[in-house]
Amino acid sequence: MKDLDIVEVSRLSGLPSATLRFYEEKRLIASIGRRGLRRLFDPDVLGRLSLIGLGRAAGFSLDEIARMFAPDGRVRIDRRMLAARADELDRTIRRLSALRNGLRHAADCPAPRHMECPKFRRLVRAAASGAIAPPPKRTPQRKT
Amino acid sequence: MKDLDIVEVSRLSGLPSATLRFYEEKRLIASIGRRGLRRLFDPDVLGRLSLIGLGRAAGFSLDEIARMFAPDGRVRIDRRMLAARADELDRTIRRLSALRNGLRHAADCPAPRHMECPKFRRLVRAAASGAIAPPPKRTPQRKT
DNA sequence: CTGCCACTTCAAGTCCACTTGAGGTCAAGG
DNA sequence: CCTTGACCTCAAGTGGACTTGAAGTGGCAG
Numbered sequence: 001m002k003d004l005d006i007v008e009v010s011r012l013s014g015l016p017s018a019t020l021r022f023y024e025e026k027r028l029i030a031s032i033g034r035r036g037l038r039r040l041f042d043p044d045v046l047g048r049l050s051l052i053g054l055g056r057a058a059g060f061s062l063d064e065i066a067r068m069f070a071p072d073g074r075v076r077i078d079r080r081m082l083a084a085r086a087d088e089l090d091r092t093i094r095r096l097s098a099l100r101n102g103l104r105h106a107a108d109c110p111a112p113r114h115m116e117c118p119k120f121r122r123l124v125r126a127a128a129s130g131a132i133a134p135p136p137k138r139t140p141q142r143k144t
Numbered sequence: 145m146k147d148l149d150i151v152e153v154s155r156l157s158g159l160p161s162a163t164l165r166f167y168e169e170k171r172l173i174a175s176i177g178r179r180g181l182r183r184l185f186d187p188d189v190l191g192r193l194s195l196i197g198l199g200r201a202a203g204f205s206l207d208e209i210a211r212m213f214a215p216d217g218r219v220r221i222d223r224r225m226l227a228a229r230a231d232e233l234d235r236t237i238r239r240l241s242a243l244r245n246g247l248r249h250a251a252d253c254p255a256p257r258h259m260e261c262p263k264f265r266r267l268v269r270a271a272a273s274g275a276i277a278p279p280p281k282r283t284p285q286r287k288t
Numbered sequence: 289c290t291g292c293c294a295c296t297t298c299a300a301g302t303c304c305a306c307t308t309g310a311g312g313t314c315a316a317g318g
Numbered sequence: 319c320c321t322t323g324a325c326c327t328c329a330a331g332t333g334g335a336c337t338t339g340a341a342g343t344g345g346c347a348g
Binding site: 127 | 157191193194195197198201202218219220221223224226227229230233234236237239240241243244247248250251252257258259267268269271272276
């Protein structure tokens with residue numbers, strides 16, 4: 001298969017080329033040469049980028065993801081790490097579910113002001129108690 | 145009820161006083177005076193801080209939360225905004241559930257390398273397709 | 289051969305919610 | 319009265335993942 005230049009990889013992966021350069025600098029991907037100034041990549045890089053996307057979606061940092069690749073480029077992920085992350089996702093999901101239920105209720109609640117609704121006050125107390133605490137950070141939008 | 149100084153509010157709310165000052169600067173809370181240098185707060189501030197915590201947990205930015213308080217200090221939250229956020233949480237929850245299932249499987253998968261497992265490859269493809277894309281940002285821990 | 293223009297590098301900027309540091313001030317205890 | 323120590327202010331720094339800007343360069347159309 002033919003090598004891809006950075007623009008093609010960008011198009012195929014949906015990532016801006018600045019991000020690809022950034023990933024290369026962070027040793028998440030590697031270019032295999034140049035055509036003029038332009039980086040060339042093995043088509044394998046697309047799979048690798050998907051894997052990186054998966055890791056990001058699962059909440060791993062770029063540094064952690066970098067550590068999941070052996071120097072030879074192979075994937076070598078610690079299964080315990082995966083299980084731990086799955087557990088954490090479970091907790092997050094439970095937290096978010098409680099939150100969603102509370103918000104849904106508050107949105108439909110007939111009480112004239114939210115603070116007059118017992119359910120809403122319970123939700124607020126739950127948040128205060130830390131049961132719901134950590135902020136899930138809104139999905140950052142990227143420019144294309 | 146007696147007014148609380150910033151140290152008491154900090155102790156009762158669990159927030160560092162630097163954060164309380166920061167919130168005041170951002171007009172999320174208001175102090176009602178001083179005792180010497182020390183800020184004094186109406187005990188109501190505790191409820192308000194809980195509400196702020198809830199907003200944060202639900203993924204609202206501090207600026208958005210600030211807009212939920214009328215100038216008179218009352219809560220006036222747009223119910224459509226709540227419903228919209230609940231919907232977004234729903235999507236996030238579904239996304240995270242798929243991810244958790246995939247990770248759980250990968251953690252238990254008998255395939256010697258992850259990339260040899262069809263389920264894992266499907267998960268990777270799902271991530272690549274953007275179905276799972278946005279990163280949920282790990283829960284940041286705060287120093288006490 | 290020349291110019292264009294998209295790529296390149298490197299440094300710096302952005303966003304958000306805080307946190308930290310330097311230097312100042314005030315109430316209270318001795 | 320004087321020290322102490324915890325608060326105060328204001329400015330700057332942090333972290334993660336990019337994004338943006340300025341200045342340089344090489345392939346290719348004309």
